[in-house]
Amino acid sequence: MLSPTAHMPDRFPARHANVIPIQPATNDTESRQGTVRCSTCSMRSICMPPELSAEDLAKLDTVICSSRSVKRGDTLYRAGDGFQSIYAIRVGSFKTVVMHRDGREHVTGFQIAGEALGLDGVCAGQHNCDAIALEDSVVCIIPFAKLEVLCRELRPMQHHIYQMMSSEIVRESGQMMLLGTMSAEQRLAAFLLNLSKRFKRRGFSPAEFNLRMTREEIGCYLGMKLETVSRMFSRFQRDRLVCANGKTVKITDPDGLARV
Amino acid sequence: MLSPTAHMPDRFPARHANVIPIQPATNDTESRQGTVRCSTCSMRSICMPPELSAEDLAKLDTVICSSRSVKRGDTLYRAGDGFQSIYAIRVGSFKTVVMHRDGREHVTGFQIAGEALGLDGVCAGQHNCDAIALEDSVVCIIPFAKLEVLCRELRPMQHHIYQMMSSEIVRESGQMMLLGTMSAEQRLAAFLLNLSKRFKRRGFSPAEFNLRMTREEIGCYLGMKLETVSRMFSRFQRDRLVCANGKTVKITDPDGLARV
DNA sequence: CGAAGTCTTGATCGAGGTCAAGAATTGTGG
DNA sequence: CCACAATTCTTGACCTCGATCAAGACTTCG
Numbered sequence: 001m002l003s004p005t006a007h008m009p010d011r012f013p014a015r016h017a018n019v020i021p022i023q024p025a026t027n028d029t030e031s032r033q034g035t036v037r038c039s040t041c042s043m044r045s046i047c048m049p050p051e052l053s054a055e056d057l058a059k060l061d062t063v064i065c066s067s068r069s070v071k072r073g074d075t076l077y078r079a080g081d082g083f084q085s086i087y088a089i090r091v092g093s094f095k096t097v098v099m100h101r102d103g104r105e106h107v108t109g110f111q112i113a114g115e116a117l118g119l120d121g122v123c124a125g126q127h128n129c130d131a132i133a134l135e136d137s138v139v140c141i142i143p144f145a146k147l148e149v150l151c152r153e154l155r156p157m158q159h160h161i162y163q164m165m166s167s168e169i170v171r172e173s174g175q176m177m178l179l180g181t182m183s184a185e186q187r188l189a190a191f192l193l194n195l196s197k198r199f200k201r202r203g204f205s206p207a208e209f210n211l212r213m214t215r216e217e218i219g220c221y222l223g224m225k226l227e228t229v230s231r232m233f234s235r236f237q238r239d240r241l242v243c244a245n246g247k248t249v250k251i252t253d254p255d256g257l258a259r260v
Numbered sequence: 261m262l263s264p265t266a267h268m269p270d271r272f273p274a275r276h277a278n279v280i281p282i283q284p285a286t287n288d289t290e291s292r293q294g295t296v297r298c299s300t301c302s303m304r305s306i307c308m309p310p311e312l313s314a315e316d317l318a319k320l321d322t323v324i325c326s327s328r329s330v331k332r333g334d335t336l337y338r339a340g341d342g343f344q345s346i347y348a349i350r351v352g353s354f355k356t357v358v359m360h361r362d363g364r365e366h367v368t369g370f371q372i373a374g375e376a377l378g379l380d381g382v383c384a385g386q387h388n389c390d391a392i393a394l395e396d397s398v399v400c401i402i403p404f405a406k407l408e409v410l411c412r413e414l415r416p417m418q419h420h421i422y423q424m425m426s427s428e429i430v431r432e433s434g435q436m437m438l439l440g441t442m443s444a445e446q447r448l449a450a451f452l453l454n455l456s457k458r459f460k461r462r463g464f465s466p467a468e469f470n471l472r473m474t475r476e477e478i479g480c481y482l483g484m485k486l487e488t489v490s491r492m493f494s495r496f497q498r499d500r501l502v503c504a505n506g507k508t509v510k511i512t513d514p515d516g517l518a519r520v
Numbered sequence: 521c522g523a524a525g526t527c528t529t530g531a532t533c534g535a536g537g538t539c540a541a542g543a544a545t546t547g548t549g550g
Numbered sequence: 551c552c553a554c555a556a557t558t559c560t561t562g563a564c565c566t567c568g569a570t571c572a573a574g575a576c577t578t579c580g
Binding site: 214215216226227229230231233234246247 | 557558559560561
């Protein structure tokens with residue numbers, strides 16, 4: 001584990017996050033959002049295990065007590081940055097990007113409100129990818145060292161973190177299958193249905209939503225070129241499966257889309 | 261049924277170092293109820309965190325105390341099987357395969373001695389893929405519920421499990437990048453160099469080793485057809501980067517391979 | 521030994537990449 | 551508010567890498 005004195009990359013203002021000592025609430029100098037409380041957060045049913053008692057939640061509030069705003073296009077963290085915290089998205093959305101030394105980029109995921117960021121950093125003590133906001137966003141900062149302490153006390157939290165990491169492993173397996181075996185058409189269909197499902201889970205319309213990412217970013221996630229993404233959208237439109245107008249997408253025939 | 265001793269598959273000539281099963285120091289005669297001891301296992305430096313005390317190891321021995329033999333071609337677990345344990349490979353190697361309902365298969369990983377299997381099961385309480393032995397193998401059985409208890413007591417173990425899961429996330433990110441952005445030639449080169457590195461880590465020759473998987477399995481892992489795998493091997497041979505003879509591979513120009 | 525599985529190589533084809541041009545959308549400053 | 555520049559998106563024409571089909575060689579094993 002990195003020592004608490006591990007230096008902060010200078011592109012991050014030093015007041016950020018993890019250097020804040022073990023002190024509850026009031027001190028979040030860097031947050032533009034004020035105090036964060038899991039105990040009263042509307043996203044809790046998505047972020048946290050259901051079986052936490054009021055007492056457990058109080059403990060949680062001492063660990064997760066600061067947030068951070070990230071403007072569209074800005075990075076939450078970059079590959080190589082020292083790892084101190086994981087993040088839960090409160091508002092907005094992100095993409096995670098890994099880069100090969102030759103400059104080749106690949107989008108490994110899109111994350112929306114209620115989802116976690118940064119789990120890849122535990123492994124080597126430094127982040128493995130860039131996390132970039134697709135729109136103005138707010139994240140809860142979860143200092144990982146403190147979380148580990150908490151997880152030794154609260155069995156449900158411990159299990160929940162294992163589940164979160166395992167889910168990410170399973171998600172990536174599915175994405176590998178998509179990239180390894182599906183046609184461009186099938187990939188885009190799977191992508192849209194997956195987004196739809198996640199929006200639905202959060203109480204939004206599964207049928208109509210706004211894409212926060214460009215065709216190029218979608219392509220980079222699905223392993224194809226932006227022109228191909230555009231062509232597949234046109235094909236779906238022609239086949240009356242979706243009605244796509246720029247970033248606005250309306251899924252008119254989800255079953256048909258699933259059968260592609 | 262289960263063979264009492266892990267034997268070396270005789271189809272592999274003995275002159276290749278890594279063919280010799282990576283034998284733990286203890287003589288473990290058998291499956292399932294055979295005694296396994298992390299405290300005296302030669303793989304421990306690969307499987308476990310270094311900072312465990314003798315006392316910690318004794319605790320570990322109460323959790324990880326049985327092993328299981330899996331014959332070539334047999335499954336350790338299947339997608340859908342209830343999740344109870346994770347596994348550490350003592351001897352041999354495996355592939356993990358996810359299947360789409362339409363029958364499409366994708367190999368998500370190859371695991372060799374010292375590596376873990378089954379972490380994908382935590383998420384939904386059931387395994388997400390099939391784990392199939394590529395050769396006669398032996399795994400340590402690690403009951404996950406007991407491991408969780410242990411991790412609440414032993415900080416280094418707790419952190420180690422987080423690291424293992426995070427490593428898997430990072431590994432899969434890299435594989436997604438490979439599948440999403442690289443040419444067939446680059447994929448095979450990256451695959452061979454990755455295997456080489458893992459063998460080296462275990463004290464075997466990084467330059468010469470035996471593939472335990474078929475061209476088809478490699479292709480299914482790298483998102484290409486077996487014919488393409490074969491063609492790429494021939495191309496590397498022509499360019500004097502590797503000397504491939506069926507399953508025997510000798511990397512003659514690792515730098516050249518990395519530059520592909 | 522023969523059968524089944526695995527590997528190599530050639531010939532051909534097509535999905536998706538590349539290049540190009542123009543349309544639509546978004547953002548910015550006056 | 552509009553004008554205009556910068557992104558982003560769509561569509562067409564063409565080309566390439568890797569898939570597909572096919573045949574034969576080699577390996578493994580009962």
